[in-house]
Amino acid sequence: MKFSEYLKYLLIGTAFGFVLMKSEVVSWFRIQEMFRFDAFHMYGIIGLAVIVGIISVQIIKRNNMKDANGNLITIPPKDASQVKRYLIGGSMFGLGWALLGACPGPMFALLGSGLTIMVIPILAALAGTYTYGVLRDKLPH
Amino acid sequence: MFDILYQPWPWYVAGPIIGLTVPLLLLLGGKMFGVSANLRHACAACNFGNVEFFNYDWKKAGKWNLTFLVGSILGGFLGGYVFANPEPIALAQSTIADLQAMGIQDFNGLVPDDLFAWGALGTVPGLIVLILGGFLVGFGARYAGGCTSGHAISGLSDLQLASLIAVIGFFIGGLLMTWFIYPIILS
Numbered sequence: 001m002k003f004s005e006y007l008k009y010l011l012i013g014t015a016f017g018f019v020l021m022k023s024e025v026v027s028w029f030r031i032q033e034m035f036r037f038d039a040f041h042m043y044g045i046i047g048l049a050v051i052v053g054i055i056s057v058q059i060i061k062r063n064n065m066k067d068a069n070g071n072l073i074t075i076p077p078k079d080a081s082q083v084k085r086y087l088i089g090g091s092m093f094g095l096g097w098a099l100l101g102a103c104p105g106p107m108f109a110l111l112g113s114g115l116t117i118m119v120i121p122i123l124a125a126l127a128g129t130y131t132y133g134v135l136r137d138k139l140p141h
Numbered sequence: 142m143f144d145i146l147y148q149p150w151p152w153y154v155a156g157p158i159i160g161l162t163v164p165l166l167l168l169l170g171g172k173m174f175g176v177s178a179n180l181r182h183a184c185a186a187c188n189f190g191n192v193e194f195f196n197y198d199w200k201k202a203g204k205w206n207l208t209f210l211v212g213s214i215l216g217g218f219l220g221g222y223v224f225a226n227p228e229p230i231a232l233a234q235s236t237i238a239d240l241q242a243m244g245i246q247d248f249n250g251l252v253p254d255d256l257f258a259w260g261a262l263g264t265v266p267g268l269i270v271l272i273l274g275g276f277l278v279g280f281g282a283r284y285a286g287g288c289t290s291g292h293a294i295s296g297l298s299d300l301q302l303a304s305l306i307a308v309i310g311f312f313i314g315g316l317l318m319t320w321f322i323y324p325i326i327l328s
Contacts, residue, residue, distance in 0.1 A: 001204055008169055009205045013212020014219070016162055021220025022148075023155030027251040029232050032240060035312075035319035038233035041152050046293055048156025053298025056164035067171035075173060078286065078296060078303035086303055089284025090292070090310020096277025097311060098318035099270055099326075101252065103289040104176040104282060105213055107275070110251070112214035113221025117257050121275030128279025129180040133194035139284065 028101025
């Protein structure tokens with residue numbers, strides 16, 4: 001990867017982290033509020049993000065658009081027949097999301113904001129990922 | 142002029158910008174937006190026990206995404222430190238009342254000091270939130286094949302049924318935790 005490539009992803013990531021902060025998506029309080037259905041805030045953010053995403057993916061697909069390197073943009077489909085994996089894995093993720101009040105993006109953005117204690121959940125998340133890798137063959141998918 | 146950098150942004154501004162991450166990554170590099178894959182790349186970079194799931198060329202697959210992640214940390218520094226909002230979050234009164242009843246006392250920042258401080262590691266609720274919470278996020282995201290960004294944003298943007306099932310799972314777990322398990326943990 002060339003330097004300009006790194007810069008490109010670094011800048012998009014920076015914008016993403018900045019918006020996560022400004023929209024308070026990183027806030028444990030906002031996640032509590034969302035799961036209590038006390039405010040529209042988080043639903044508005046996720047809903048509008050998905051609408052913008054759907055429209056742009058449709059435009060990209062229907063026009064067979066190419067990326068900046070000239071390659072045709074293809075999105076590999078996910079295997080929806082693995083219902084157990086998505087439902088059980090998703091529920092476990094949801095338990096963690098509500099408990100920690102942060103999903104992976106916010107965990108790192110919060111660390112950047114100076115909340116050093118986030119090192120602990122990040123290490124725990126790495127341990128969780130590693131444990132999944134070890135147990136993968138024994139879990140229903 | 143700079144006020145806008147300090148103030149919180151409303152959902153109708155933040156939502157579309159987050160959504161634009163999907164086409165931006167596709168158009169600039171043919172990449173699919175998803176943060177939790179980085180946790181797998183980090184495990185692949187170490188792979189102590191030579192676990193098969195982590196045996197792949199993580200540099201080739203993940204350098205772009207790990208760079209994106211470094212950017213997210215930088216964005217967090219800019220948005221949450223340099224241009225930090227000095228005011229407490231404008232939370233719903235009902236949420237504040239519920240959380241106060243559960244014993245949460247600090248409402249000044251983005252997260253409560255009661256749970257998110259080094260001292261909280263010496264308390265049972267702090268340990269559960271920080272360690273078990275993090276573990277479940279990492280385990281569940283990989284088990285489900287993605288997190289909020291990979292499934293709820295990217296996957297739903299591509300109208301993937303699998304992602305819809307995963308998001309339903311996110312809410313099953315989230316609602317169970319918030320309504321039934323969290324009150325026990327904090328009591």
